[in-house]
Every structure is written in structure tokens, then in C-alpha cells.
Amino acid sequence: MNHDRLPTFAQILDAAARIAPHAAVTPVLRSAALDALAGAELHFKCENFQRGGAFKFRGACNAVWSLGEDEARAGVVTHSSGNHGSALALAAATRGIPAHVVVPEGAVQAKLALIERAGAVLHRCAPNQAAREAKAAEVQHATGAQLVHPYADDRVMAGQGTIALELLAQVPAMDALITPVGGGGLASGVAIAAHALRPGLSLHAAEPAGADDAARSLAAGTRVESVVPDTVCDGLRALVGTPNLQALRDHAVDVITVDDAQTVAAMRLIWQELRVVVEVSCATVLAAVLKEPGRFTGKRVGLVITGGNVDLDALPWARAANA
Amino acid sequence: MNHDRLPTFAQILDAAARIAPHAAVTPVLRSAALDALAGAELHFKCENFQRGGAFKFRGACNAVWSLGEDEARAGVVTHSSGNHGSALALAAATRGIPAHVVVPEGAVQAKLALIERAGAVLHRCAPNQAAREAKAAEVQHATGAQLVHPYADDRVMAGQGTIALELLAQVPAMDALITPVGGGGLASGVAIAAHALRPGLSLHAAEPAGADDAARSLAAGTRVESVVPDTVCDGLRALVGTPNLQALRDHAVDVITVDDAQTVAAMRLIWQELRVVVEVSCATVLAAVLKEPGRFTGKRVGLVITGGNVDLDALPWARAANA
Numbered sequence: 025m026n027h028d029r030l031p032t033f034a035q036i037l038d039a040a041a042r043i044a045p046h047a048a049v050t051p052v053l054r055s056a057a058l059d060a061l062a063g064a065e066l067h068f069k070c071e072n073f074q075r076g077g078a079f080k081f082r083g084a085c086n087a088v089w090s091l092g093e094d095e096a097r098a099g100v101v102t103h104s105s106g107n108h109g110s111a112l113a114l115a116a117a118t119r120g121i122p123a124h125v126v127v128p129e130g131a132v133q134a135k136l137a138l139i140e141r142a143g144a145v146l147h148r149c150a151p152n153q154a155a156r157e158a159k160a161a162e163v164q165h166a167t168g169a170q171l172v173h174p175y176a177d178d179r180v181m182a183g184q185g186t187i188a189l190e191l192l193a194q195v196p197a198m199d200a201l202i203t204p205v206g207g208g209g210l211a212s213g214v215a216i217a218a219h220a221l222r223p224g225l226s227l228h229a230a231e232p233a234g235a236d237d238a239a240r241s242l243a244a245g246t247r248v249e250s251v252v253p254d255t256v257c258d259g260l261r262a263l264v265g266t267p268n269l270q271a272l273r274d275h276a277v278d279v280i281t282v283d284d285a286q287t288v289a290a291m292r293l294i295w296q297e298l299r300v301v302v303e304v305s306c307a308t309v310l311a312a313v314l315k316e317p318g319r320f321t322g323k324r325v326g327l328v329i330t331g332g333n334v335d336l337d338a339l340p341w342a343r344a345a346n347a
Numbered sequence: 348m349n350h351d352r353l354p355t356f357a358q359i360l361d362a363a364a365r366i367a368p369h370a371a372v373t374p375v376l377r378s379a380a381l382d383a384l385a386g387a388e389l390h391f392k393c394e395n396f397q398r399g400g401a402f403k404f405r406g407a408c409n410a411v412w413s414l415g416e417d418e419a420r421a422g423v424v425t426h427s428s429g430n431h432g433s434a435l436a437l438a439a440a441t442r443g444i445p446a447h448v449v450v451p452e453g454a455v456q457a458k459l460a461l462i463e464r465a466g467a468v469l470h471r472c473a474p475n476q477a478a479r480e481a482k483a484a485e486v487q488h489a490t491g492a493q494l495v496h497p498y499a500d501d502r503v504m505a506g507q508g509t510i511a512l513e514l515l516a517q518v519p520a521m522d523a524l525i526t527p528v529g530g531g532g533l534a535s536g537v538a539i540a541a542h543a544l545r546p547g548l549s550l551h552a553a554e555p556a557g558a559d560d561a562a563r564s565l566a567a568g569t570r571v572e573s574v575v576p577d578t579v580c581d582g583l584r585a586l587v588g589t590p591n592l593q594a595l596r597d598h599a600v601d602v603i604t605v606d607d608a609q610t611v612a613a614m615r616l617i618w619q620e621l622r623v624v625v626e627v628s629c630a631t632v633l634a635a636v637l638k639e640p641g642r643f644t645g646k647r648v649g650l651v652i653t654g655g656n657v658d659l660d661a662l663p664w665a666r667a668a669n670a
Binding site for chain 2: 051053057072073077141295296300301302332333337339341342
């Protein structure tokens with residue numbers, strides 16, 4: 025593992041072979057109504073149907089199965105607002121090794137339940153980056169477990185990049201791809217894989233306006249760490265990682281910011297028209313396409329739907345209606 | 348078209364070829380959590396991803412494209428609580444012919460919106476079988492449109508039967524199949540196709556306890572018409588058709604009744620664990636498998652998820668919580 029290095033395309037191909045026995049090949053869904061609304065041909069890569077309900081299983085699984093026999097024995101540890109945590113727990117279970125997951129107070133209950141169900145040990149901490157990292161280091165020290173960072177880890181990025189391999193095999197003649205961006209594990213892995221296969225593909229990332237550090241960092245030419253996340257997109261509150269930001273820059277990824285109201289409206293559209301249960305975070309991609317139609321009109325666009333772990337008793341449009 | 352005749356297996360194969368240019372091949376989804384809960388291997392055939400959001404497009408499309416050039420010109424008419432109506436409208440649009448849809452007062456708003464969006468003319472009537480049929484006859488007389496009955500029509504049953512062809516190609520080693528049963532178009536088509544391919548397959552149908560005319564009719568040995576439907580399953584309120592009942596009998600389809608509370612709980616499980624938006628009616632199949640585990644334990648079971656057209660502002664568990 026390397027925190028600063030980006031994965032190569034060869035590592036992404038290796039990851040695909042490594043996770044194939046464990047991960048699902050997820051379907052690509054379409055909706056005539058959403059195509060009409062966007063004026064583009066939208067192909068939704070539904071990672072909410074991935075094992076554990078999110079794309080995160082790919083990166084976690086690649087990391088877990090990349091470990092040597094000896095290092096694997098002590099298990100793995102991570103800090104995660106939820107999906108990476110449950111993904112790592114599930115991945116560790118496929119290899120029969122322990123998983124420790126540091127979770128911030130206030131994390132989505134449905135996600136914590138998934139982590140515990142997968143057999144991981146939960147370690148709670150304050151909801152900020154420093155507290156998460158300190159707690160993870162503490163667990164690492166106490167148990168000898170290997171840290172698997174949610175995004176700034178070349179094994180994790182390589183795993184997430186397998187989505188692009190799969191999607192471009194399912195829909196070869198794609199013009200553009202868009203993923204959400206939080207820490208950037210997905211956006212960076214997908215960018216590397218997609219451009220290795222299709223150098224001319226236009227790459228986009230959707231970011232909540234209330235956690236727009238990636239957009240600011242690209243504009244500033246340096247990593248902006250001063251953003252205090254304020255968004256309903258609980259999966260996109262992390263600051264973009266250093267290698268991840270480098271990948272966005274290398275591959276000229278166009279970051280589109282969307283506000284929460286646009287994202288919640290897009291989430292509802294996905295539920296209604298595509299008929300899949302998706303998290304609010306992944307609706308940013310449709311919100312971005314609808315916000316910036318000029319960049320997508322008439323194109324064949326791949327949208328990565330990242331996860332579907334939601335609290336069915338706390339849907340954001342219901343909250344809005346009751347407020 | 349014949350109201351009293353069942354389709355042959357050859358007609359179902361013809362239907363598959365006829366609808367292939369227009370209908371989607373829907374994915375089969377699985378959930379480790381639901382498998383564990385059921386003690387069986389569950390394969391969900393997701394017709395909520397079918398064109399128009401429901402399996403009904405298959406039968407409607409087969410009927411529309413079975414018409415001769417001359418009879419097609421005057422268009423088609425049907426009476427439907429919703430999904431068959433929108434399916435027929437969409438199917439008519441694929442051929443560029445008019446569609447008239449008779450809808451009962453009180454039908455689900457999301458479904459009516461779909462019918463209108465597909466370009467059909469809506470004709471409203473009182474919410475009972477006699478009023479629907481009278482209104483449809485009136486429209487038929489006025490326009491010369493061909494009646495496409497929602498279920499008691501061999502073209503429609505043949506179209507619905509293509510689901511079994513597709514599912515058994517996707518998951519060849521199936522032990523059992525279960526569909527919901529309302530009018531019985533789906534259950535009869537699937538039974539004929541499934542037994543033609545796998546004579547030993549065990550066939551089941553799930554029926555709301557508050558609209559259990561199929562179960563009663565099979566028990567009585569004659570079609571029971573006295574049941575007054577009282578169920579949240581708006582798609583399953585129709586009385587089973589005469590040829591449809593015959594198919595259930597011929598193929599020894601085991602009807603399992605489930606009450607609405609079991610169905611709503613199963614609907615929520617499907618949303619949570621399978622992460623798909625499904626109508627309450629199709630949750631009857633999971634409710635039945637969970638209610639009668641003895642009939643399914645250890646088996647590989649195909650469950651037909653029939654549709655995903657829901658009113659996101661009126662989810663049944665939210666109503667229960669607010670009540």
C-alpha cells in the first residue's frame with residue numbers, strides 16, 4: 025500500500041482479476057424519461073447493487089486480497105463514515121480476517137448496522153478527520169491491523185477503477201463519465217482506467233457545493249483544506265486526498281458543484297424514474313448533468329450510482345415536506 | 348385474440364421474438380441478507396426495470412404487434428388500474444397507433460401520469476369491474492379500437508410468459524418460481540412457459556388475503572366471484588380470469604395468501620436489502636416465501652418483481668408510522 029502513489033492501469037487490471045470471485049458485476053440501467061429530461065443518453069452504473077450496497081466493496085476487497093498471508097492475519101482497520109467501513113468488514117469476512125472500523129458519532133444508522141452485521145468491531149470517535157485518524161492509529165497500534173484508507177490508498181483506488189473497466193465493456197461507445205467526488209478514491213480510479221481505455225473520453229465529477237474542496241483545490245492549484253463540509257451528502261464530506269487530487273488534475277476531470285436542493289430533487293427523480301434506491305450522495309451526478317446540460321447534450325454519458333444504503337424512515341424529501 | 352383460450356408454448360416463443368425489439372431484458376438481482384432471512388436462494392427478476400416500470404409492457408406489446416395492419420389503424424383500448432394501461436399506451440406508441448385507457452376513479456396518481464405521458468387518451472369510470480367493462484365497450488364501439496384485456500387474453504398471457512423464458516435462461520437451475528396473482532395474466536403465462544421448459548419446476552403464486560379469489564376458486568373447484576377486494580395491493584384487486592384460473596389448475600400452481608401487514612413489511616425489506624423501488628403488490632411474493640418457509644427452504648427460487656410505479660409521497664410504512 026502507498027498513500028501517495030496513484031495506481032497504474034496494470035494495477036487496476038490486477039484488481040479486476042483479484043475481486044472477480046467476490047464482487048458483483050453490476051447492471052447498467054436506463055430511463056427514457058431521464059434521457060428526455062437531460063437531452064442526453066444516460067447509462068446508470070448501479071453500484072448500489074454491489075455487495076454491501078456500495079462501490080466501496082471493490083476497493084476494500086482489492087486491498088484485503090492484496091495482503092500477504094502474514095500481514096493479513098492481524099486484520100484490517102479503517103475510519104469511514106459508513107460505506108467503506110462496511111465494505112472493508114465484508115471484504116475481511118471473505119478472507120476470514122478481523123476488521124476494525126472507526127466510525128464518527130452521527131453516522132447514518134443503516135450504515136452502522138451493515139458494518140456490525142458484517143462482523144466488524146466498531147470503534148467510535150468524534151466526527152472530525154483528526155479524531156478519526158487518531159483513533160485508527162490507536163487501533164492499528166493495539167492490534168497490528170493494516171490500515172486501509174478509504175481513498176488515499178492505491179489498492180483502494182485500483183479497486184474502484186474496475187468500475188470503469190466494467191462499464192466501458194457494457195457500453196463501449198461512451199462519450200463522457202461522471203462520478204461523485206468526496207475523498208476522490210472513485211473519481212481517481214475511474215479516471216485512470218477510463219483514460220487508459222479511451223483517451224478521448226470526457227471526465228466529470230459532481231461535488232456538493234457545501235463540500236467543494238475538490239473544485240476549490242483544482243482552481244487554486246493546491247489542496248484547499250479549509251472547507252468545513254456542510255451538505256446532506258454524508259458520503260461526500262471527506263476532503264479530497266492528495267494523490268486523488270493529483271489524478272483529477274492529470275486527467276482534466278471537470279468538477280461540477282451542485283447544491284443540496286438540486287441533489288435531493290435528483291435523488292427523487294432517480295427513485296421515481298429509474299426505480300432504484302440510491303443514497304443522496306450519488307444523486308449529485310444526475311444533479312450535475314441536469315445543472316450543466318450544455319456539457320452533456322446529445323452525448324452518451326455514464327453515471328456511477330455509488331450506493332443504496334439509506335434510512336427509509338428519513339428520506340430527505342419527506343423531511344423537506346414536514347419542515 | 349381469444350378471451351377463453353390459453354396461449355401455447357409456441358405462442359410464447361413467438362411473443363418473445365415479437366417484443367424483443369421493444370422490451371428490456373431485465374436484470375436478476377440477489378441479496379445475501381434476504382437469502383439468509385428466507386433460508387433459500389432468492390433470484391429476483393426485476394420487471395420494475397421493464398419499459399414503463401412494469402412487466403405489463405410485455406403482454407401489451409405482444410398484443411399490439413400481433414394486430415394486422417388494418418385492425419391496428421383504429422388503435423387499442425383497455426381498462427386497467429394502471430400498469431396495463433400505461434403499458435398499452437407505450438406499446439401503441441411503439442407502433443404509432445392510438446391507445447384509449449379506461450381508468451377507475453381512485454387509481455394511483457403516479458400510474459395515471461405515466462399513461463398520459465405515453466400519449467394515451469384517458470376515460471374515467473366508477474371503480475368496479477362492470478363499469479370498467481361497459482366504458483371500454485363504449486370506447487371500442489365509438490372508435491373501432493381493438494380491446495386488449497389486461498389478463499384474459501392469450502396474446503397478453505403469452506407476452507407475460509416471456510418472463511419465464513428469460514429468467515430460466517438467466518438462472519437455468521431453478522427449483523421454484525413465484526409470481527403475484529391478481530387477474531392471473533402473469534401467473535398463467537409464466538406457468539405455461541416454465542412447465543414447457545422445466546416440467547418438474549414447482550410453481551407458486553402469492554395473493555393478498557383481502558383479494559383471495561384465486562385461492563378460493565382453486566379450493567372450490569369453480570371460479571368464485573363473490574370476493575370484494577380489500578387490500579393495499581392496488582395491482583392485485585382484479586378477480587382471476589377464467590382462462591387464467593384454468594392455467595393455475597392445469598399447472599398445479601400453489602397459491603399462498605398473505606395479509607397486507609406481511610406484504611408491507613416485505614416491501615420495506617426489498618427496498619432496504621435489494622435496493623430497488625417496488626410496488627406494494629409485488630412484495631407479496633417475498634411475503635409468501637417468508638410466510639411459508641417450509642415450501643422453499645434450501646431451494647433456488649425465482650421471484651417475479653412485477654413493477655415499480657409508486658407514489659413516493661405515500662409509502663405504506665410512512666402511513667403506518669403516522670397513523
